Amino acid sequence: MFMQTLQNRYTCRSFNNEMNVSDADLETVLEAARISPSCFNLQHWKLLVIKGRDKKESIKHCFHMGKNSIMVSDSSILIIVLSKKAEILRAGTEYVSNIFNSLYEDELIRKHIYEGYAKKYPTDEDINNWSKRQCMLAVSNIVNCATSLSINSAIMEGFKEDPLSECINLDRNLYDPVVCIALGYAKPGKIKRATRIEMEELVEFL
Numbered sequence: 001m002f003m004q005t006l007q008n009r010y011t012c013r014s015f016n017n018e019m020n021v022s023d024a025d026l027e028t029v030l031e032a033a034r035i036s037p038s039c040f041n042l043q044h045w046k047l048l049v050i051k052g053r054d055k056k057e058s059i060k061h062c063f064h065m066g067k068n069s070i071m072v073s074d075s076s077i078l079i080i081v082l083s084k085k086a087e088i089l090r091a092g093t094e095y096v097s098n099i100f101n102s103l104y105e106d107e108l109i110r111k112h113i114y115e116g117y118a119k120k121y122p123t124d125e126d127i128n129n130w131s132k133r134q135c136m137l138a139v140s141n142i143v144n145c146a147t148s149l150s151i152n153s154a155i156m157e158g159f160k161e162d163p164l165s166e167c168i169n170l171d172r173n174l175y176d177p178v179v180c181i182a183l184g185y186a187k188p189g190k191i192k193r194a195t196r197i198e199m200e201e202l203v204e205f206l
């Protein structure tokens, strides 16, 4: 069943602009992101959801011209996935302390892990890069959950970070935009499937 969902997912580049994702389905997809795993349970992502077509029109110029901006226009929903930055994730912030407190009841263990955390990502740049990587699990769960509900999706990195951040009044001290996910329903037509490398090339058993 799960494999069937993975096999059904593909990047939809041609959405039917007359079909909308229901609020109930959207809620399910967002829940898939909410319960995604993350290192130290720090839940590095924040999701901005744009439902209205007018709002999407106002930001589509921030996306690479051609397919991406059309995908933004024609999809039903656009999710902008943000990564939390060092300002939030640095050891010692209220956010991190609260999560560590809920994760590790034993004070000594908590202190030990906290120190390890502070050393593993010593600079803000380390934290910010790590945080972006962590977001991809939530992204994966979003698109696969959408597929399980027969909703088509497209993950997009092809946008200009600074103009988009300005358009949505994003505080770049706190967040970076990582990817955008268009959700909707495909126009009827033949699906061109991307190929994959063979298993023998992908996997090496040691």
Ligand SMILES: Cc1cc2nc3c(=O)[nH]c(=O)nc-3n(C[C@H](O)[C@H](O)[C@H](O)COP(=O)(O)O)c2cc1C
Binding pocket: 009, 010, 011, 012, 013, 067, 068, 154, 155, 156, 157, 158, 159, 179, 193, 194
């Ligand atoms: C992080 C990420 C960024 C991507 N950015 C874009 C994009 O900007 N525009 C686009 O058309 N496809 C984008 N894609 C889709 C990939 O091109 C696509 O996943 C790949 O070719 C495999 O095809 P499939 O998703 O149909 O299996 C992106 C995919 C990922 C995972």
